[in-house]
Amino acid sequence: MGTDFHPNHPDITADMWERIDAVVTANQGVPGSVIGVLRECQEIVGYLPVELIDYISIGLNLSRSEVFGVASFYALFSLYPKGRNLVKVCMGTACYVKGIKEVISRIENHFQVKQGDTTSDRRFSLEPVRCLGACGLAPVMVVNSDTYGDVKSDKVVHILNKYE
Amino acid sequence: MNKVRTQLMLCGGTGCHANYSLKFKETLQAELQAKGLAEEIKIIETGCNGFCAVGPVMLVQPEGIFYQKLTPEIVPHLVEEHFLKGRPVKKLFYTEPASKETIPRMDQIPFFANQVFWVMRNKGVIDPEVIDEYIARDGYFGAAKALKEMTPEQIVEEVKISGLRGRGGAGFPTGLKWEFARKSPGDVKYVLCNADEGDPGAFMDRSVLEADPHAVLEGMIIAARAINAHQGYIYARTEYPLAIRRLGIAIRQAREYGLLGKDIFGTGFDFDIEIYQGAGAFVCGEETALMRSIEGKRGMPRPRPPFPAIKGLWEKPTILNNVETLASIAQIITNGGKWYASVGTEGSKGTKVFALSGDVNNIGLVEVPMGTTLRKLIFDIGGGIPNKKKFKAVQLGGPSGGCVPEQYLDTPVDYEEIAKVGAIMGSGGAIVMDHETCMVDMARFFMDFVQDESCGKCTPCREGTRRLLHILEKICEGRGEPGDIELLEELSGIIKEASLCGLGQTGPNPVLSTLRYFRDEYEAHIQEKRCPAKRCVALLKFEIDPDICTKCGACFRACPAEAIAWKKKEIARIDKAKCVKCMTCFDKCKFDAIS
Ligand SMILES: Cc1cc2nc3c(=O)[nH]c(=O)nc-3n(C[C@H](O)[C@H](O)[C@H](O)COP(=O)(O)O)c2cc1C
Ligand code: FES
Secondary structure, eight states, X not given: OOGGGXXXXXTOOXXXXXXXXXXXXXXXXXXXXXXXXXXXXXXHHSSOOHHHHHHHHHHTTOOHHHHHHHHHHSTTOOSSOOOSEEEEEEOSHHHHHTXXXXXXHHHHHHHTOOTTXXXXXXXXXXXXXXXXXXXXXXXXXXXXXXXEOSOOTTTHHHHHTTOO | OOOOOEEEEEEOSHHHHHTTHHHHHHHHHHHHHHTTOTTTXXXXXXXXXXXXXXXXXXXXXXXXXXXXXXXXXXXXXXXXXXXXXXXOOGGGSEEOTTTOOEXXXXXXXXXXXXOOOSTTTTTTTSOTTOHHHHHHTTTTHHHHHHHHHOOHHHHHHHHHHHTOBOTTTTOOBHHHHHHHHHHSOOSOOEEEEEEOOOSTTOOHHHHHHHHOHHHHHHHHHHHHHHHTOOEEEEEEOTTOHHHHHHHHHHHHHHHHTTSSEEEETTTTEEEEEEEEEOOSOGGGGSHHHHXXXXXXXXXXXXXXXXXXXXXXXXXXXXXXXXXXXXXXXHHHHHHOHHHHHTSBOSSOBSEEEEEEEESOSSOEEEEEETTOBHHIIIIIISOOOGGGOOEEEEEXXXXXXXXXXGGGTTOBSOHHHHHHTTOOOOSSEEEEEETTSOHHHHHHHHHHHHHHHOOSSSHHHHHHHHHHHHHHHHHHTTOOOTTHHHHHHHHHHHHHHHOSSHHHHHTTHHHHHHHHHHHHHHHHHHHSOOOTTSOOGGGOOOOBOTTTXXXXXXXXXXXXXXXXXXXXXXXXXXXXXXXXXXXXXXXXXXXXXXO
């Protein structure tokens, strides 16, 4: 695949295309590799623009519908760009019992963002996730790679204010 | 010569990591270095110790002293007192919540003393990233015995004698499953490990993988020999980065030692394992969906038969077992099936690991012999309900399971007995709920989960669970009507009967089980528009009862919207125009004065 084939996309730089090509090339003809390829490409770009999905389907010699079908099936993949800070709130049972609902409504009210959405200034994406496996710390919130346990509605705004 | 006199087994599980155990470790290492103790005192980062509630935790060996809630600030004091002067630091001991007594040794703490460690025998004792430590504790002994001394028939027979049943939820006899796959014709077969752990509120498998990854690999090697497979896959949740990393290290080391790859133990038997990361879909825990996912497709289940033992991954004979099931195998081979079957009940043998969480004092990982009562699990080991609140129910089996109320707490941990009271053993999630939990809201919570995770292939599950959710939402919002309860029951029956896979077939269980025991709560919501547990926002008035209010002002100070008026010695009042209904005041009021 030569560089002249790369579709124009504002969020994908030349350097990113190079890394994407490496991932795709390494997985050509490997059965069942598409989920791994999508994961790695999402790690490079941050999300999966439709143009990138098309590009991957050509590279792996799969139909567009098949790759799009996989990308839209799994919760891990996002077809839209995310905010600068990713706020994951655990919606597992333990966290729910311990009051994550109040924490979420507090974030929604204060930062004007709905679950699954991004604030208009792209500062935060609020993403409900299933159990993070840290139920001992419930309710749990993960901001980027920082884990916060025992998050209460009266503390959460203070925590998030640290992130620009 | 080894000069190490003391080993510090510091928990490096996800829970303790999140409580800054790594920062503590760095500080401690630096301090030991500074005091010239680094040669004799070694810090070893272990997998999840199980007692997540009081993390970060550390066990001092060989003394057996157990420290909890460690912080970097305490390090100088700890090193000075304990490691220089030999005086253990009392304020870091565990304190029994009821008696306020401090307990220095790990084996004396009731949380640990009442458990039996089989699956978790190595947790907190070995460094999971060093294969020699696993081997030193008889690791890979079972695999050696299985490969060198036993025929595949004998392996299957031993597992059958043990009475081991699948720990992933359904409880299918493991030996029988292996026998089908062993007899299934074909040169290419697969062994799969289900590490998808989708039940929200369960973290047993994660902890086993983090603390003792080789036990799972060894189980897979033995399984592979039993059915004559040469390739295995571990399907792991992508949300478990630490478990995946440790598994990767374990596989690499096992390969270096010739325990994976070609000609294992010089027996001519080949077997290798690869990790496959999921991408966030609960239904992929279901066996046929999991196999589709490894094939790189949408993870949708297909009808069975054909069963995976005949046609599984890439249409080849395949066995799929849960992490905990596989982690039990090596000991069964080493000690014999009879030994394993000596513990437990008539129909359920061995031990079961539970992830105890929710409204319970000792949150963490608990392994008990089958036959232990739920009461013992929650009150003796779990230490009961915090803040003097009352127990309401324990939820077992997650979205496929149900809740067990107070009157059935003496039910033993046993597949059949738990099913009789309307729940399931499940994979081991046990979420304790106190009387402030609304059971209608819990049913709504699980249905929200199920309808969201329904893969959409079959109509009863896709549409039916959505209808159930809408009815439950309506009830929680105060728009419930007479006839709703009957409709919930009828619809649940249809979904259970007509759905394609286990997701739909068990999805309505949380609704049915809450209806069975807490029908009065549903009725209060529908007829009186009242939420007895005060959780459903739409049914709350946001008013303070002047007869109960103690004029303490706690609600006033906590309110983020400045919607509460209060002065010293005056009853607080909520201004409904300003109130954002965030519920903070409900949390803060100790006297239950707000409704
Ligand atoms: C919707 C659904 C989700 C499941 N999720 C899991 C899971 O996360 N982990 C697991 O071990 N088994 C899960 N199972 C059960 C598996 O289908 C399968 O029975 C099990 O992995 C077999 O292993 P075992 O016999 O050792 O229990 C799930 C089943 C269904 C229907
Ligand atoms: S339920 Fe939130 S971490 Fe498990």
